[in-house]
Amino acid sequence: MSMKRTPSEAALSKGNPKETLSLYRLLDPQVLANPYPLYHRLRTEDPVHWDPFLHAWVVTRYRDVVHVLHYFSANRTPTPEQLSAMGLSALNPVAQVMVRQMLFLDAPAHTRLRGLASVAFTPRRVERLRGHIQEIVDGLLDRVVHAGRADVIADLAEPMPAIVTAELMGVPVADHGQLKSWSADFAEMLGNFQHNPDRIPRVLRSVENMTAYFRSAIREQREHPRDGLIHALMTAEVEGSRLTEEEVIANVIVTMVGGQETTTNLIGNGVLSLLRNPDQLQKLREDSSLIPSAVEELLRYESPSQHTARLAPDDVELGGRRIPKRQAVIAVVGAANRDPERFPDPDRLDITRQDNRHVAFGWAAHFCFGAPLARIEGQIAFETILRRLPNLALEPQPLVWRHNLGLRGLAALPVVFGDKPPAANPITPPTP
């Protein structure tokens, strides 16, 4: 969460607007639709860039992003004092939850929390969800398959991870719409640089409601345990250490949010990328054993989460620049994943790409906790879409990207499909 105010367009446009090197250019819908030329400029002209609008360093080369994720501090939630100084003390209850979430902690507090959570989130638990995920995807596609058209986002990419999340947590699946809406509110705040004061009451209400929801789930499960992450976190124990009720709630929330918006974007961005690259789509249809490697490439090519933040642990040197202790650094994983020094021909989608160690799930201690589950969800979704929706094509209408600068995803993805091949593929050309 960054609390910077949006700079005025005039400030951004000083001189030639095209020349302004700032991640804030993502507010321009054209740049949001295709941020890769901006990333390219940042990487080549100023790879460790001081952004005066964000008051943060912006890092775009693969090797620097990996370095930042490895060595810099994740402990970046504003303290109540900092919030008050910015006139944002209304957000204190949100910060109170965030300071207990593993995503915003350094070792040893992070190691303890992650260790306890890992005891609860075992490979067996994830594997057990696999069969359910196939049923969920099939059930959702059953509703649209005869219509010959669908919105990939509303009909599959949003409800699928929400239902999986409910199952994973061990709360009623009927609540998945509610989980989705809370998670969207939280993600809007996490994914955007600019702080929107009009949204404060909604975010606060949302955090209050989800905290109350999970608190009552915990209390109920003390009497009537249900299989799932909530109960597993309540009872996890490592060397005599257990999570407090507040820690369980905070980390259930981060897992719930982390698991929804990103997976929605993986499916939406992935289907779009395949439709824009018909040769790759065809190759995948012909050989479904390529699905796991295709998922990795789609994660690299249109990363669902484009950047994350850290603080400099000390006064440090990076890429020849001196970064003072505790200054903010934005690690742009979406740019690192297109770095030609690491990925040959990075702007080409190649579902057979070898040596594809992308940073879409982050790196090192905070490497995505849900990556094994996200991979399974992606693999099942793409395999089932290709098998059940023949002759898939985009509806000829402009694409709208969600106004979230960090979590890259489409607002809608209308497609047509069916037995008859579409007359012409009305798709836009591949992104450069």
Ligand code: HEM
């Ligand atoms: C395609 C889907 C996903 C993507 C692209 C993604 C991406 C990421 C990234 C980049 C990070 C590291 C952030 C940082 O270092 O600041 C992260 C961490 C995390 N993710 Fe995911 N994620 C996905 C799915 C999931 C799922 C399904 C879950 C849970 C079920 C999940 C839960 C988490 C949690 C709890 C963390 C924090 C880990 C820690 O701080 O130790 N994510 N994710």
